[in-house]
Amino acid sequence: MVSREEMFLYGFFCLILALCIGAGFALQGFPATLRGLWQLQIHPSRLLIDFTAAAGEGAALVNAALAAAIGLALVAITRVRLSGPTVAAVCTILGFGLFGKTPTNILPIFLGVFLSARLVGKRFNEYIMIALFGTALGPLVTMLAVEIGAAPAVGSLIAAAGGVAVGMLLPPLALTMLRLHQGYSLYNIGLTAGFLGLLMAAIVSASAGTLEMGSLWNASPSLVLRLMIPALSVLLVGSGMLLGRRAAWSGFLRILRLSGRLPSDFMSMVGVPASLVNMGILGFAAWLYVVLVGGPLNGPVLGAILTVMGFAAFGKHLRNVWPIVGGVLAATLIFGKDLAGPGPLLAALFGTTLAPLAGEFGPFVGLVAGFLHLAMVERTGAWHLGMNLYNNGFAGGLTATYLVAVIEWYRSSRAGRRGATPGQSAERRKGEP
Amino acid sequence: MNRKEYILHLVGEMAHFVLDGEPTRMVISLHQEQDGLHLVVLDDSPRSDEEIRNMQAALGSAHRPELAGYYGSMAGLDLLGQGRLSLVGWQVKQAEVSRVNNTTRINLWLGGGQLTPGKDLPEDLPGL
Numbered sequence: 001m002v003s004r005e006e007m008f009l010y011g012f013f014c015l016i017l018a019l020c021i022g023a024g025f026a027l028q029g030f031p032a033t034l035r036g037l038w039q040l041q042i043h044p045s046r047l048l049i050d051f052t053a054a055a056g057e058g059a060a061l062v063n064a065a066l067a068a069a070i071g072l073a074l075v076a077i078t079r080v081r082l083s084g085p086t087v088a089a090v091c092t093i094l095g096f097g098l099f100g101k102t103p104t105n106i107l108p109i110f111l112g113v114f115l116s117a118r119l120v121g122k123r124f125n126e127y128i129m130i131a132l133f134g135t136a137l138g139p140l141v142t143m144l145a146v147e148i149g150a151a152p153a154v155g156s157l158i159a160a161a162g163g164v165a166v167g168m169l170l171p172p173l174a175l176t177m178l179r180l181h182q183g184y185s186l187y188n189i190g191l192t193a194g195f196l197g198l199l200m201a202a203i204v205s206a207s208a209g210t211l212e213m214g215s216l217w218n219a220s221p222s223l224v225l226r227l228m229i230p231a232l233s234v235l236l237v238g239s240g241m242l243l244g245r246r247a248a249w250s251g252f253l254r255i256l257r258l259s260g261r262l263p264s265d266f267m268s269m270v271g272v273p274a275s276l277v278n279m280g281i282l283g284f285a286a287w288l289y290v291v292l293v294g295g296p297l298n299g300p301v302l303g304a305i306l307t308v309m310g311f312a313a314f315g316k317h318l319r320n321v322w323p324i325v326g327g328v329l330a331a332t333l334i335f336g337k338d339l340a341g342p343g344p345l346l347a348a349l350f351g352t353t354l355a356p357l358a359g360e361f362g363p364f365v366g367l368v369a370g371f372l373h374l375a376m377v378e379r380t381g382a383w384h385l386g387m388n389l390y391n392n393g394f395a396g397g398l399t400a401t402y403l404v405a406v407i408e409w410y411r412s413s414r415a416g417r418r419g420a421t422p423g424q425s426a427e428r429r430k431g432e433p
Numbered sequence: 434m435n436r437k438e439y440i441l442h443l444v445g446e447m448a449h450f451v452l453d454g455e456p457t458r459m460v461i462s463l464h465q466e467q468d469g470l471h472l473v474v475l476d477d478s479p480r481s482d483e484e485i486r487n488m489q490a491a492l493g494s495a496h497r498p499e500l501a502g503y504y505g506s507m508a509g510l511d512l513l514g515q516g517r518l519s520l521v522g523w524q525v526k527q528a529e530v531s532r533v534n535n536t537t538r539i540n541l542w543l544g545g546g547q548l549t550p551g552k553d554l555p556e557d558l559p560g561l
Contacts, residue, residue, distance in 0.1 A: 080499045126502025175506045182511040183504070261514060263504040268494070360514055408513045 005243070005272040009082045012239060013072055013090060016232070020065035020094075023224055028058025037062055042146050044214060045100045045139040047386030048342060050299040052098060053218040057225060060299055064097025067106060071132050074110065078125040084265035084275065084314040089132035091310025095303035096135070100389040105138035105145075108160045112167015119168070127171050133189035134170045136390040137163070140200055143387060147211060148204070166196055181400035183262035184360070186315045187353040190393010191401075197384025197394075204385070213386050217342055218298035226297045229287040229305050236280030236309070244273025252277045259359035260315035267313050275313040282316060283309035286349055289325065293339040300342065304349035311352070320359035320366070321352045327370020335374070347374045350392030354400055361407060373399045440470065443521050443543065445509025447474045450516030454478030469526065469544015477536050485530055485537065491518035492528035492539070 002010075025033050036059025043054050051060035071093040075086045093101060113131035117124045124131070145152075145159035174192040185191065204211060240248045251274025255266050266275040286305045287297070295301055308316060328351045332344040339345065351373045358366025377395035388394055444461060451459050456476040464471040480488075501523035508520040521541070522528060529540040 078499075081495075081497065085499065122502060123498060125498045128499045129503045174503065178504070178507055179510050182513050183507055184513075259514075262507075263500055265500070404513055411513070 005267075006082050008239075008243065009087065009272065010072075010076070013068075013082075016235075017065040017069050017072070017094075020061045024058040024061035024065070026058070027061070027222065027224060028056045032056065033058040033062055036060075037066075041102050041104045041142075043142070044147055045102065045105065045142045046211075046213060047139070047381055047389065047391055048099065048215050048217065048300060050099050050216045050218045052221060052225065052299040053216045057218075057222055060098050063102055064094050066103045067097040067101045067135075068094035070103055070106065071135075074128065074132065078128050080125050080128050081268075084267040084269075085129055085263060086132070087267065087275075088307075088310040088314035089129060092307045093132065093135060095306030095310070096138075096389050098299035098303045101135050101138040102142070105141040105159075105163070106135040108141055108163025109134050109137055109167040109170075112164040113170055114167075115164065116168040116171045120171075130171050130174045130189065131167070133187070133390075134167060134174075134193065136189055136193040136388055136393070137166050137170075137196060139389060140166060140197070140387040143204070143211070162200075166200065169196060177397060178262075181397055181404050184356045184404050185353050185393070185397045185400035186260070186262055186311055186355065187350075187390050187393025187396060188262065190353065190388065190390030191397025193388040193390055194380060194384055194394025194397065197388035200387055201383065201385040211385050213382065215342075217296075217300070219296050221296055221298045225302060228302060229283055229297070229309075232309070233280040233284040233287070236276045236283065238280075240273040240276030240280065243276065244271060247271065248273035248277050250274075252281070255317050256319045258317070259356055260317065260320045261356040261360055262315060264315045264356075265313075266315075266317075278317055279309045279312040282312040282318060282321065285318060285321075289348065290345065293345065295340040295345045300346060301349070304346050308349055308352055311355075316352055316355045320355040323358040323363040323366025324352050324354050324370040324373070326363075327351075327367040327372075328374045329370075330367065331371040331374035337374075343378055344374060347377050347392060350390075351377070351396060353393055353396035357400060357403060365403065365407070369399055369403055372402070439524075439543075440472075442506070442509035443472065443524065443541070446511075446516055446518075446521050447472070447539070447541075448516075449509065449512065450518055451476045451478070453516050454480070466542075466544070469542060472539075472541040472543060474539040474541070475533075475536050479535075480532070480537050485532060488518055488537075488539070489528070489530040492522040492525070492530060492541070494519055494522040497523045 028036060036055035039055045040051055040059055040063050051063060068090050071090045075082055080086060110131050113127050113134055114124050117127045141159045141163040144162040145155045150158060170192060173195060174189055177191045178188050244251065251270045254270050255274055255278050258264055266278065283305055286308045290297060290301055325348050328348040332339050337344050351370055354369040354373060357369045373396055376399050377392050380395045381391045448461065451474060456478040459476045462473040505520055505524050525541045525543050527542045531538050
């Protein structure tokens with residue numbers, strides 16, 4: 001049975017998606033938006049293609065809303081609770097619908113994950129999170145359809161088959177990757193899709209030659225895009241306060257004390273109103289960061305902020321996010337890079353996948369993680385030829401794995417030196433200053 | 434995940450949680466029942482009423498297939514950080530946490546539709 005708060009969330013998402021579609025058609029006009037929408041389905045979408053530059057802002061908004069609507073419908077059909085993880089997934093699809101995901105390139109992946117679940121006798125709703133986040137590999141489907149030089153009909157068949165195949169491989173890999181970083185990187189499918197992307201890039205390079213990585217970056221987005229996040233933040237904070245009143249604020253303060261380690265469903269741990277407030281505040285903070293460093297609020301940047309907002313219901317909050325952003329900021333300045341450049345800007349926003357490290361082990365570890373993340377993420381994109389949209393998730397997963405390995409080794413070795421007898425170590429701790 | 438792995442993961446996570454409290458004694462007992470299993474965990478770590486309530490809330494959370502099938506696979510394998518009962522709670526049919534003679538007793542029923550939680554409680558467990 002769907003709860004009152006869940007009904008509210010469905011209503012809220014439907015409103016946001018309807019507003020995106022309305023704004024899209026209003027921005028570009030009906031025929032041009034439809035033409036742009038079709039163009040996006042057959043446009044290469046590997047990193048970093050800004051759909052707002054490829055086919056117009058209106059078409060990009062409608063594309064994003066349609067992709068997110070499919071994700072939302074899947075959540076409803078499979079009767080999975082619309083809560084922290086699913087809210088994060090729908091927001092992520094909405095965000096990446098502005099630079100890489102399309103309704104057509106995500107469907108074969110859903111089918112692949114569905115078949116994978118059937119293959120091992122599981123229900124699809126047990127793998128729904130993998131399916132929703134697994135749409136990170138959407139560009140691989142588009143690439144097989146339009147970039148390998150096959151005739152359209154043949155290309156479409158190859159793309160569908162390729163999408164289904166990677167969808168089927170996602171669950172086993174995702175479960176294994178989760179154990180590598182032990183839940184300290186929030187975008188686990190980013191790490192998974194990175195590994196799959198590596199494999200696919202090797203196969204594609206061997207068979208079709210090297211594929212060039214393109215880049216499209218809208219440097220002057222319209223006022224609608226520039227004001228989208230503050231408007232959404234006001235709506236989120238307002239809804240949270242209306243729904244929960246004082247409890248929303250006290251819940252928000254409780255969220256700030258959580259580590260955010262995967263899976264931290266703030267909506268069920270603390271409450272929907274407090275999570276909505278957290279989403280609004282974190283989204284506004286991310287928007288403010290972009291404005292302060294002079295970055296453009298284009299498709300990829302909005303996508304990153306929407307992802308941050310979604311994960312504010314599933315692991316992120318101001319307290320565990322700032323050290324990561326601080327680390328990326330420090331690395332950007334030390335390495336002499338442009339804070340508003342695509343790489344450092346997206347790394348600062350998406351790098352917050354590492355927030356649980358700061359939440360669990362403190363700001364220093366968070367700063368180190370953020371610093372290493374920037375260096376890592378500038379490398380990893382080329383490894384999978386941009387086929388994995390969650391490149392920061394890939395780099396963040398690797399960074400988290402390195403740090404978790406070191407911290408685990410240090411802690412277990414020190415504990416071993418102190419003595420393995422529980423009573424003894426408890427006694428010693430009591431005696432420690 | 435086969436039956437043996439499933440049990441090992443859940444037992445591992447429960448042991449992880451209990452050992453975080455540094456007990457001097459811990460007993461884990463597993464009982465085969467019709468169409469399921471009954472896992473009993475006892476330890477002698479002192480716990481407040483609030484801690485018991487929090488444990489019950491974490492273990493008694495509603496069934497979440499989307500979390501159990503994916504993130505639940507971390508149960509028993511995530512040794513860095515604290516043991517997390519919610520990872521177990523999403524995967525069990527029913528859970529009960531109670532205080533018995535200065536020990537904490539956790540009853541977990543894992544299994545299919547025919548399993549009747551609450552039946553055949555093993556009262557005499559060795560070691561405590």
